[in-house]
Amino acid sequence: MKNILLLATVVLAFASCSKSDDDNNLPSSDYKLSADGLTLVQWTNSTTTTLDMQADNKLQKVNTIGENAFKGHKKLQTITFPDNLKEIGANAFEGASLSGTVTFNTNATVTFGKEAFKSSGIRVVKLPKTAELSNSIFEQCSNLTEVTFSSVKKIGENAFYQTALTEVNLDNTGLTELAGAGFSLCSNLTKITLPTTLQSIGKLSFFGCSKLQTMIINAEKVPTLVDKSAFHSSTPNIYVPSNLVDNYKAANVWNEYKDHIFPKQ
Template identity: 30%
Template sequence: MQDSVFNTCSQLTSVTLPETLVSIGSAVFQRCSSLPALDIPASVISIGVSAFESCSKLTAIVVPEGVTILNSKVFNGCTSLTSVSLPDSLTIIGASAFTDCTALASITIPELVYSIGLNAFQRSGLTSVVVPESVTWIGGQAFYECGNLVSVTLSSNLSAINEHTFFKCKSLTSITIPEKVTSILTFAFGGCNSLTSVTIPANVTSLAANAFANSANISTIIFEGDTAPTTVTNSFAYVAKQGTLYAPAGSTGYAELKAQGLTIKDW
């Protein structure tokens, strides 16, 4: 199906696609704002960039088996989308794939997915998410301002928490940072006001500016490393001034964090 063939057909309410269809091009149904449902044939193996972007009445979608890449902005702005079924064949969730899907409360990420792109679920309605072990990369702002997100399980194979990944996830009550993570970037957990404690694994060597800034209710911070990670001023800016940092007895390098107003104790 050619790119943009139904683009901005704002009165379109029903489409039947042929069972022999292999590809849905870029922006094919973009801004079809009256389309409530669409059955994608099982023969489809490719769905283009922005294919369903701003289909604001679309409520449910089943992506067929055989699709390996969910391209960027494919469901961006589908504000009524409540149900998404992704195929086991999927390996990549592209940038902004589900940005502003504000009614989407849950999604199952398939076990072969290894990359979740920038802004992938930004401002979506997700309440919980499990990132499978296959995932090695989550792009910056992937869960930015997911205000309903309470629970996250991260892949143990992540090496970094990128910038603004969970920024302003104000309902997030706890997070387990995987042991292989070596860097936590700017505002990764900024503005997570429901967090009360956080544990930094021993392998973290870099803690960026404002990594936990404005997560004002964090009162307990546990560092597992014998040597403090490289930190930038204000990595814990505006965290509760009565916060306590626990580090291994005899560990070194935590003076910068003490200077940010945290009490340091051995654990």
Template identity: 25%
Template sequence: MNLSKICGIAAGVLIAAMPVSLLPCAAAETYSYTLLDDGTASLKCEDAALVHADIPETIDGHTVTALAENCFNGCTQLETVTIPDSVTTIYSYAFQGCSMLETIAIPQAVAKIEDFAFEGCLSLQEITVADGNETYYAENGILFKDGISRTLVRYPQSKTDTSYKTPDKCGTISPWAFTDCRYLEKLEFTKVSAIGADVCMNCTALQKVTICDDVPELIGAGFAYCSSLRSVKLPERLTQIGDRCFFGDAALSEINFPAKLESVGEQAFYACVELKTLPLPKSIKTLGSESFGYSVNESGASTKIPGVVFEVDFGSAAYKYAKSNGFSYRSEAPQSLILIIVVGAVLAILMIAGVSISVKRQKAEKAAEAELLALEQRRKAHEERKRKKKEESGK
């Protein structure tokens, strides 16, 4: 074997031994990529100052099929992006923080978009999906995932409509689906059966929310930091309100608490300073720390909100929470307890009356006995006097 052939084999061995998780783009250092199991590439942008992204269909001979997690994360100047038809997967946080991006077009082949892919896209106004995509579709600029129960994936953060009502065919809402929507004022969930975590967090213009009765739980900080939120209609089937669900909603003053509610998470209504009257049902079994009635003072410490009044059932978890935390409360005893108290009071009165009659009878009996004894003593004295007189006359 000649020397050149040996060198060639050695070079091939060295190249094969090199890690292939991160290889530079041949054309420019704009992108890096990871080779997937099938030999295709998962792309990542390495230029944080990129303004226009024309993603290549191939890189170093490898077909680009995925946008990696955090692909464009931090590209705050990115205004446009073109995704090639070869892409099938968009991973989490792919466009995180792309605050100048206004529109995005999803190609026909994309079959998977992970949660949070478009978080921080504060200027996003419209999402479109290519015709023929079998997994996703767009309706009025809003991204949906098709299926038996259709899922609302992402409502664009800068879509200028002020009200929105979910379509009847939409059964699920993805986590963070409405987060940071800056113009939305009224939102109605119709015929929805599941709502993901943190769904409307930081929707600062949102004023009114209506949730249909089929939703059993609100997970995480679903409506936290909605500083304009005033009115919420909770579903009748709701059993759980998650930790910090309405955290920081300073304007919230109107909300219903369903009769089937069982759990209210930690700081669920923290800093809801306008929520002064709290009619909490007896169905509640657990209340997390500072779930109601607390806010933060100027020094940053938790403090009780003045004027808060709990309307609770005697002995319930809400009653115990209000009492143990030193809040004012109004409580009505259960009918069974009222009956017991009334019956007890009647028995007590009867007992007292009985004791009084018994005492009077005893006093009367003692007085009669004393009178009889006095009469007997007088009779004996009279007999003694007669006896003495008779003896004296006989002498």
């Protein structure tokens, strides 16, 4: 009798664990995976509002979000990416809502395809490490007010074009290149801090940033300013290391703004 009771207890416990595991998993009809289970090819459930990929036994193994995978998903508000995410494809979240929380493992290193979040409703994001924020990654994300950066070498063309950012801090990110129109038409941007590693600022980088008042450049050498269109429509006060003030004022293109260049405190 004792043996029967023990066996029944074990069976019930196993069934309970299996049920618990199943409860953590979303229906496989909600999505399409690659044959090896590592790429999320398409999210097929258009009614999904909240998605925690890390909590799902299959989705937590995904390391790539395919091109257009969530494109146009107007109801998807909140997403938590799997810890081992390595790549988000082009246009993956273009036009999606994302008005809730977007959560990355900030210790991961992720590659982004162009226009990955273009025209989405994303508001706030803490980014993982990446070599490059791709062209137009957040273009026309008109609700995007805050971005926290980990490490990034290059910000691509139109990366933050026409967003609602108010202040940007790129210090200690390792950024070397800010490509053309990177922050163009960010009409609410008032302050930006650029790192010691900065080497170049592209054309139209701050075009139309009519409220930009303060730019702090911590670069150890005068970075290349491609042309004067970078500050078209308004010129901020530019604060640089005191030992480089004269170098900036004498440098090509920078000399156009010599009355706006000051030693940083």
